[in-house]
Amino acid sequence: MSYSEMKGRTLVISGGTRGIGKAIVYDFAKQGVNIAFTYNSNQEIAENQVKDLEEKFGIKARTYALNILEPDSYKDLFKLIDEDFDRVDYFISNAIISGRPVAGGYTRFMKLRPRGINNIFTATVNAFVIGSQEAAKRMQKVGGGSIVSLSSTGNLKYIEYYAGHGTAKAAVEAMARYAATELGEFNIRVNVVSGGPIETDALRAFKNYEEVRDETAKLSPLNRMGQPTDLSGACLFVCSDRASWMTGHTLLIDGGTTFK
Numbered sequence: 001m002s003y004s005e006m007k008g009r010t011l012v013i014s015g016g017t018r019g020i021g022k023a024i025v026y027d028f029a030k031q032g033v034n035i036a037f038t039y040n041s042n043q044e045i046a047e048n049q050v051k052d053l054e055e056k057f058g059i060k061a062r063t064y065a066l067n068i069l070e071p072d073s074y075k076d077l078f079k080l081i082d083e084d085f086d087r088v089d090y091f092i093s094n095a096i097i098s099g100r101p102v103a104g105g106y107t108r109f110m111k112l113r114p115r116g117i118n119n120i121f122t123a124t125v126n127a128f129v130i131g132s133q134e135a136a137k138r139m140q141k142v143g144g145g146s147i148v149s150l151s152s153t154g155n156l157k158y159i160e161y162y163a164g165h166g167t168a169k170a171a172v173e174a175m176a177r178y179a180a181t182e183l184g185e186f187n188i189r190v191n192v193v194s195g196g197p198i199e200t201d202a203l204r205a206f207k208n209y210e211e212v213r214d215e216t217a218k219l220s221p222l223n224r225m226g227q228p229t230d231l232s233g234a235c236l237f238v239c240s241d242r243a244s245w246m247t248g249h250t251l252l253i254d255g256g257t258t259f260k
Protein backbone atom coordinates (compact mmCIF):
# COMPACT_ATOMS: atom_id res chain seq x y z
CA MET A 1 0.00 0.00 0.00
CA SER A 2 1.39 3.44 -0.90
CA TYR A 3 1.40 6.19 1.67
CA SER A 4 3.23 8.66 -0.57
CA GLU A 5 1.05 11.62 0.50
CA MET A 6 2.50 11.33 4.02
CA LYS A 7 6.04 12.24 2.95
CA GLY A 8 7.19 15.58 4.43
CA ARG A 9 4.34 15.71 6.93
CA THR A 10 4.92 15.68 10.72
CA LEU A 11 3.95 13.16 13.39
CA VAL A 12 3.90 14.10 17.08
CA ILE A 13 3.79 11.03 19.33
CA SER A 14 4.07 10.55 23.08
CA GLY A 15 6.29 7.70 24.29
CA GLY A 16 8.33 6.96 21.17
CA THR A 17 11.26 5.22 22.81
CA ARG A 18 9.97 1.72 23.38
CA GLY A 19 7.34 -0.86 22.52
CA ILE A 20 4.43 0.19 20.31
CA GLY A 21 5.47 3.87 20.21
CA LYS A 22 8.89 2.98 18.83
CA ALA A 23 7.36 0.72 16.18
CA ILE A 24 5.02 3.57 15.15
CA VAL A 25 7.92 6.05 14.95
CA TYR A 26 9.85 3.73 12.60
CA ASP A 27 6.82 2.86 10.44
CA PHE A 28 6.03 6.55 9.89
CA ALA A 29 9.70 7.50 9.32
CA LYS A 30 9.92 4.80 6.63
CA GLN A 31 7.20 6.71 4.75
CA GLY A 32 9.26 9.93 4.91
CA VAL A 33 7.24 11.46 7.77
CA ASN A 34 9.17 13.84 10.05
CA ILE A 35 8.94 12.80 13.68
CA ALA A 36 8.61 14.66 17.01
CA PHE A 37 8.56 12.02 19.73
CA THR A 38 8.70 12.21 23.51
CA TYR A 39 10.54 10.27 26.18
CA ASN A 40 10.14 10.25 29.93
CA SER A 41 13.13 8.51 31.54
CA ASN A 42 15.14 7.21 28.58
CA GLN A 43 16.78 10.40 27.26
CA GLU A 44 19.89 8.65 25.94
CA ILE A 45 17.89 6.02 24.06
CA ALA A 46 15.73 8.82 22.63
CA GLU A 47 18.71 10.87 21.43
CA ASN A 48 20.35 7.83 19.81
CA GLN A 49 17.04 7.07 18.12
CA VAL A 50 16.93 10.59 16.64
CA LYS A 51 20.33 9.99 14.98
CA ASP A 52 19.29 6.54 13.76
CA LEU A 53 16.03 7.83 12.25
CA GLU A 54 17.73 10.73 10.48
CA GLU A 55 20.53 8.52 9.10
CA LYS A 56 18.30 5.65 7.99
CA PHE A 57 15.36 7.57 6.53
CA GLY A 58 16.68 11.07 5.72
CA ILE A 59 13.84 12.66 7.69
CA LYS A 60 13.89 15.26 10.46
CA ALA A 61 13.51 13.79 13.95
CA ARG A 62 13.54 15.52 17.34
CA THR A 63 12.87 14.25 20.85
CA TYR A 64 11.45 16.05 23.88
CA ALA A 65 10.90 15.27 27.56
CA LEU A 66 7.26 14.81 28.62
CA ASN A 67 5.47 13.62 31.72
CA ILE A 68 1.89 12.63 30.95
CA LEU A 69 1.06 12.89 34.65
CA GLU A 70 1.27 16.65 33.97
CA PRO A 71 -0.94 17.01 30.89
CA ASP A 72 -0.70 20.82 30.82
CA SER A 73 3.00 20.44 30.01
CA TYR A 74 1.82 19.54 26.49
CA LYS A 75 1.35 23.32 25.96
CA ASP A 76 5.07 24.01 26.43
CA LEU A 77 5.98 20.88 24.49
CA PHE A 78 4.06 22.04 21.42
CA LYS A 79 5.73 25.48 21.63
CA LEU A 80 9.10 23.70 21.39
CA ILE A 81 7.82 21.58 18.50
CA ASP A 82 6.71 24.81 16.72
CA GLU A 83 10.35 25.98 16.80
CA ASP A 84 11.56 22.76 15.14
CA PHE A 85 8.74 21.87 12.73
CA ASP A 86 6.61 24.05 10.46
CA ARG A 87 3.51 21.84 10.59
CA VAL A 88 1.73 19.15 12.62
CA ASP A 89 -0.34 16.59 10.68
CA TYR A 90 -0.62 13.57 12.98
CA PHE A 91 -0.81 13.23 16.76
CA ILE A 92 -0.69 9.85 18.48
CA SER A 93 -1.37 9.63 22.22
CA ASN A 94 0.57 6.50 23.03
CA ALA A 95 2.60 6.87 26.26
CA ILE A 96 1.51 4.95 29.33
CA ILE A 97 2.61 5.11 32.96
CA SER A 98 3.82 2.18 35.02
CA GLY A 99 5.58 1.53 38.35
CA ARG A 100 4.94 3.64 41.45
CA PRO A 101 2.34 6.04 39.88
CA VAL A 102 0.00 3.12 39.15
CA ALA A 103 0.00 1.80 42.74
CA GLY A 104 -3.64 1.66 43.81
CA GLY A 105 -4.70 1.70 40.15
CA TYR A 106 -3.10 -1.42 38.72
CA THR A 107 -4.61 -3.87 41.20
CA ARG A 108 -7.70 -5.92 42.02
CA PHE A 109 -11.02 -4.10 42.50
CA MET A 110 -11.05 -4.18 46.33
CA LYS A 111 -7.57 -2.64 46.47
CA LEU A 112 -8.26 0.27 44.11
CA ARG A 113 -7.44 3.69 45.61
CA PRO A 114 -8.44 7.12 44.25
CA ARG A 115 -4.84 8.28 43.83
CA GLY A 116 -3.85 5.33 41.61
CA ILE A 117 -7.09 5.51 39.60
CA ASN A 118 -6.68 9.28 39.19
CA ASN A 119 -3.07 8.94 38.00
CA ILE A 120 -4.07 6.44 35.31
CA PHE A 121 -7.03 8.59 34.25
CA THR A 122 -4.81 11.71 34.11
CA ALA A 123 -2.12 9.97 32.06
CA THR A 124 -4.61 8.31 29.71
CA VAL A 125 -7.59 10.64 29.28
CA ASN A 126 -6.45 14.11 30.36
CA ALA A 127 -3.16 13.74 28.48
CA PHE A 128 -5.07 12.70 25.35
CA VAL A 129 -7.34 15.75 25.69
CA ILE A 130 -4.64 18.39 26.19
CA GLY A 131 -2.26 16.84 23.64
CA SER A 132 -5.06 16.62 21.06
CA GLN A 133 -6.18 20.23 21.68
CA GLU A 134 -2.67 21.52 21.04
CA ALA A 135 -2.25 19.28 18.01
CA ALA A 136 -5.65 20.27 16.58
CA LYS A 137 -4.78 24.00 16.73
CA ARG A 138 -1.75 23.28 14.49
CA MET A 139 -3.69 20.91 12.21
CA GLN A 140 -6.29 23.60 11.53
CA LYS A 141 -3.53 25.77 10.08
CA VAL A 142 -2.63 23.11 7.47
CA GLY A 143 -6.18 22.17 6.50
CA GLY A 144 -6.66 19.07 8.66
CA GLY A 145 -4.98 16.10 10.26
CA SER A 146 -5.41 12.86 12.10
CA ILE A 147 -5.39 12.11 15.83
CA VAL A 148 -5.10 8.61 17.30
CA SER A 149 -5.23 7.27 20.85
CA LEU A 150 -3.94 3.85 21.69
CA SER A 151 -6.33 1.70 23.69
CA SER A 152 -6.56 -1.85 24.93
CA THR A 153 -9.08 -4.68 24.77
CA GLY A 154 -8.79 -4.73 28.57
CA ASN A 155 -11.76 -2.34 28.50
CA LEU A 156 -13.92 -5.01 26.82
CA LYS A 157 -12.66 -8.13 28.43
CA TYR A 158 -11.53 -8.89 32.00
CA ILE A 159 -7.78 -8.77 32.63
CA GLU A 160 -6.69 -9.34 36.21
CA TYR A 161 -5.38 -6.14 37.96
CA TYR A 162 -6.47 -4.06 34.95
CA ALA A 163 -9.54 -2.27 36.39
CA GLY A 164 -7.83 1.15 36.51
CA HIS A 165 -6.34 0.94 33.03
CA GLY A 166 -9.39 -0.79 31.48
CA THR A 167 -11.82 1.89 32.66
CA ALA A 168 -9.48 4.73 31.63
CA LYS A 169 -9.19 3.16 28.15
CA ALA A 170 -13.00 2.94 27.91
CA ALA A 171 -13.11 6.65 28.80
CA VAL A 172 -10.50 7.65 26.23
CA GLU A 173 -12.39 5.77 23.52
CA ALA A 174 -15.54 7.75 24.38
CA MET A 175 -13.54 11.00 24.54
CA ALA A 176 -12.13 10.28 21.06
CA ARG A 177 -15.69 10.00 19.69
CA TYR A 178 -16.55 13.40 21.17
CA ALA A 179 -13.36 14.91 19.76
CA ALA A 180 -14.11 13.38 16.34
CA THR A 181 -17.61 14.84 16.33
CA GLU A 182 -16.41 18.37 17.11
CA LEU A 183 -13.20 18.40 15.04
CA GLY A 184 -14.63 16.99 11.81
CA GLU A 185 -15.50 20.48 10.55
CA PHE A 186 -11.76 21.23 10.50
CA ASN A 187 -11.04 18.04 8.50
CA ILE A 188 -9.44 16.50 11.57
CA ARG A 189 -10.19 12.80 12.05
CA VAL A 190 -9.96 11.23 15.52
CA ASN A 191 -9.75 7.47 15.99
CA VAL A 192 -8.58 4.81 18.40
CA VAL A 193 -6.38 1.80 17.74
CA SER A 194 -7.11 -0.79 20.41
CA GLY A 195 -4.82 -3.75 20.86
CA GLY A 196 -4.99 -7.13 22.52
CA PRO A 197 -1.95 -8.04 24.64
CA ILE A 198 1.25 -6.98 22.86
CA GLU A 199 4.75 -8.04 23.86
CA THR A 200 6.28 -4.84 25.33
CA ASP A 201 7.86 -3.63 28.59
CA ALA A 202 4.41 -2.50 29.80
CA LEU A 203 3.09 -6.02 29.48
CA ARG A 204 6.25 -7.60 30.86
CA ALA A 205 5.64 -5.48 34.00
CA PHE A 206 2.30 -7.27 34.57
CA LYS A 207 2.32 -9.38 37.74
CA ASN A 208 0.90 -12.27 35.68
CA TYR A 209 2.83 -11.58 32.43
CA GLU A 210 3.63 -15.22 31.63
CA GLU A 211 0.03 -16.28 32.19
CA VAL A 212 -1.29 -13.46 29.94
CA ARG A 213 1.29 -14.28 27.26
CA ASP A 214 0.46 -18.01 27.20
CA GLU A 215 -3.30 -17.43 27.40
CA THR A 216 -3.18 -14.88 24.55
CA ALA A 217 -1.30 -17.25 22.25
CA LYS A 218 -3.80 -19.99 23.13
CA LEU A 219 -6.83 -17.76 22.48
CA SER A 220 -5.58 -16.34 19.19
CA PRO A 221 -6.47 -18.29 16.04
CA LEU A 222 -3.03 -17.08 14.88
CA ASN A 223 -1.41 -18.92 17.80
CA ARG A 224 0.82 -16.09 18.94
CA MET A 225 1.10 -12.97 21.08
CA GLY A 226 0.77 -9.55 19.49
CA GLN A 227 3.95 -7.68 18.55
CA PRO A 228 4.39 -3.86 18.43
CA THR A 229 4.41 -3.87 14.61
CA ASP A 230 0.94 -5.47 14.65
CA LEU A 231 -0.41 -2.12 15.93
CA SER A 232 1.94 0.33 14.23
CA GLY A 233 0.73 -0.65 10.74
CA ALA A 234 -2.85 0.05 11.85
CA CYS A 235 -1.83 3.51 13.12
CA LEU A 236 -0.20 4.26 9.78
CA PHE A 237 -3.33 3.22 7.89
CA VAL A 238 -5.66 5.20 10.18
CA CYS A 239 -3.58 8.38 9.74
CA SER A 240 -3.26 7.97 5.98
CA ASP A 241 -5.64 9.16 3.30
CA ARG A 242 -6.64 5.47 2.80
CA ALA A 243 -8.75 5.96 5.95
CA SER A 244 -10.16 9.32 4.82
CA TRP A 245 -13.78 8.63 5.93
CA MET A 246 -12.85 6.87 9.16
CA THR A 247 -13.48 9.00 12.23
CA GLY A 248 -14.79 8.40 15.75
CA HIS A 249 -13.90 4.75 15.25
CA THR A 250 -12.10 2.18 17.38
CA LEU A 251 -10.12 -0.25 15.29
CA LEU A 252 -9.60 -3.52 17.13
CA ILE A 253 -6.35 -5.38 16.50
CA ASP A 254 -6.48 -8.32 18.85
CA GLY A 255 -5.34 -11.41 16.92
CA GLY A 256 -8.90 -12.71 17.24
CA THR A 257 -8.61 -13.03 21.03
CA THR A 258 -11.57 -10.92 22.22
CA PHE A 259 -14.27 -13.08 20.59
CA LYS A 260 -12.97 -16.29 22.14
Ligand SMILES: NC(=O)c1ccc[n+]([C@@H]2O[C@H](COP(=O)([O-])OP(=O)(O)OC[C@H]3O[C@@H](n4cnc5c(N)ncnc54)[C@H](OP(=O)(O)O)[C@@H]3O)[C@@H](O)[C@H]2O)c1
Pocket residue numbers: 014015016017018019020021038039040041042043066067068069093094095096097098150151152153194195196197198199200201202203
Ligand atom coordinates in the same frame (compact mmCIF):
# COMPACT_ATOMS: atom_id res chain seq x y z
N1 LIG B 1 1.49 -3.74 25.61
C1 LIG B 1 0.23 -4.06 25.45
O1 LIG B 1 -0.19 -5.20 25.70
C2 LIG B 1 -0.74 -3.05 24.90
C3 LIG B 1 -1.93 -3.51 24.31
C4 LIG B 1 -2.84 -2.59 23.80
C5 LIG B 1 -2.58 -1.25 23.90
N2 LIG B 1 -1.42 -0.83 24.49
C6 LIG B 1 -1.23 0.62 24.59
O2 LIG B 1 -0.15 1.02 23.77
C7 LIG B 1 0.48 2.15 24.36
C8 LIG B 1 1.98 1.90 24.48
O3 LIG B 1 2.19 0.80 25.35
P1 LIG B 1 3.56 -0.04 25.36
O4 LIG B 1 3.19 -1.40 25.80
O5 LIG B 1 4.28 0.14 24.07
O6 LIG B 1 4.36 0.71 26.55
P2 LIG B 1 5.91 0.63 26.96
O7 LIG B 1 6.66 -0.33 26.10
O8 LIG B 1 5.93 0.43 28.44
O9 LIG B 1 6.44 2.10 26.62
C9 LIG B 1 5.96 3.16 27.38
C10 LIG B 1 6.34 4.49 26.72
O10 LIG B 1 5.74 5.54 27.49
C11 LIG B 1 6.77 6.41 27.99
N3 LIG B 1 6.42 6.83 29.37
C12 LIG B 1 6.49 6.12 30.51
N4 LIG B 1 6.09 6.86 31.57
C13 LIG B 1 5.79 8.09 31.07
C14 LIG B 1 5.34 9.32 31.65
N5 LIG B 1 5.12 9.43 32.98
N6 LIG B 1 5.15 10.39 30.83
C15 LIG B 1 5.38 10.31 29.50
N7 LIG B 1 5.79 9.18 28.89
C16 LIG B 1 6.00 8.08 29.67
C17 LIG B 1 8.05 5.60 27.96
O11 LIG B 1 9.16 6.49 27.85
P3 LIG B 1 10.63 6.11 28.48
O12 LIG B 1 11.19 4.98 27.65
O13 LIG B 1 11.43 7.36 28.39
O14 LIG B 1 10.38 5.69 29.91
C18 LIG B 1 7.83 4.73 26.71
O15 LIG B 1 8.18 5.43 25.54
C19 LIG B 1 -0.22 2.41 25.69
O16 LIG B 1 -1.19 3.40 25.54
C20 LIG B 1 -0.86 1.07 25.99
O17 LIG B 1 -1.98 1.15 26.83
C21 LIG B 1 -0.49 -1.70 24.98
